[in-house]
Amino acid sequence: MSALTLAAQRAALSAGRCSRDLTEEALARAASTASLNALISCDAEGARAAAIGDGPLSGIPFAHKDLFCTRGLRTTCASKMLAEFVPPYDATIVERLTSAGAVSIGKTNMDEFAMGSSNENSAFGPVLNPWDTTRVPGGSSGGSAAIVAANVVAFATGSDTGGSVRQPAAFCGVTGFKPSYGRVSRYGMVAYASSLDQAGVIARSAADCADVLQAMAGHDPRDATSVDRTVDDYRAALDRGVRGLRIGIARELFSAGVSDAMQTTVHRALHELEAAGAILVEIDLPSLPLSIPAYYVIAPAEASSNLARYDGVRYGRRAAAVKGLHDLYSRSRAEGFGTEVKRRILTGTYVLSSGYYDAYYLRAQQVRRLIANDFARAFATVDLIAGPTTPDVAFKLGEKTADPLAMYAADINTVAVNLAGLPAMSVPAGFIGGLPAGLQLIGQAFDEASLFAAGHALQSRTDWHLAMAPGAVR
């Protein structure tokens, strides 16, 4: 079996295979790759009972990141806090993909509450990278990237607060798309940092991401941050090509911390785009180094507020034999949350507390403006911005767990995009020592179409996105 794409799945359906066969095959592939630990819940029963209609994704099996609420199917956020939580409603994107005819086979593993860059913060155990099972798949959407790279399904949903779709896609050699903030509804997506969170998609190719995003995107009155703007025709954008498209090569995205091999590999991929007609221009994003400290103030601040809802009263874990109401709150939360979540809640509490608010939170929001202004200035002269998605290839399991700051520092090329609310995509860009490297393309707000055009142009000339991981089902 070659790389699983939407085109391959559709071809099978047009050749007379029935959707039930596709579902059974996907379930069998999920079972045979269970050692990767990419799924928290496998929903064979739901997948077999799914009504597929004749939507744009009819009969195509996929998986949802386990932070999208699914009615009647537990939604854990990879946390002990929600280990038994069965939502009474569907997230908007769950509804939309269901009505497009796609068949969910289950919920993918992730870092707890989407906080992490390695998938090692899951209460359900780490996910292994199909390219090298001694390495992390990235995070937080590690299960979604691994299950696509393992050839189990053609696509999976993800969420991206600081790189959580793009970074695992890069580490696993697949394509990850993070839309503009507000492009996709957050209704029913468990909140981490509300001004940064955005739902995205991981698939083999830009073309497949385009088809899936087309089904997910659009205004939703149930999410007040969802933006009421027309959704472009992404499929039409694929064939636009890149002739005359100006791509800014941001010096800071190639700076200290990015390995020499990564720089060389990504430059080689960019020269493919140049050969396809794109114009490469050097640009600067001088405030980029400040994006890590700004992110690690704003995201924990919003998280500490969002996660206040887990109090052991209405839903989620509740501690037993408590002594009073305060004890109920504190012990339910202590038992339910893992170390990284506690770390971020405490950080958020600190930066929002009396006496520190102006020095940290308000200042971080000003720095956020500085970063957004850098992007705005750059986009006055270029159509897209490019650089490596990550400083290096996937690291070893356990390599960074003892040093949270080293883990955070590796997010340097992705978090600024969320602070500015821009769309971005990671596309496979070649290999370093047998491990995948990712090229990140960043677009102007709501110009997802140009990203799809560039991604497709690159993938029409190269086949890195179709390479099979050693741990993939063949």
Add this chain to the structure above:
Amino acid sequence: MAIETAQLHRLAHLARLDLPAEEERLLADDLGGLLGLIAQLQNAPVAGLTPMAHPHDLSASLRPDRITEVDQSGALARIAPEMESGLFLVPKVIE
């Protein structure tokens, strides 16, 4: 940047997090390290910049003031840890 134990206890109280003694040292060290990282913001050239709370500087969109949600109280009661007569149960607050 070090975090004193008393300061950690205050944060844990504000965050309603019970911290086991064996986690305290590690969390205090981690938090101290993180505060060192975010101290970089202090030298950023931000004079005169308006803080940015929303990436597109948009305010939340409003919808017509109509009831659109159906009554899900039964379904919500089923996932509550302790519920009686339509009320969430908590330990006694007033003696």
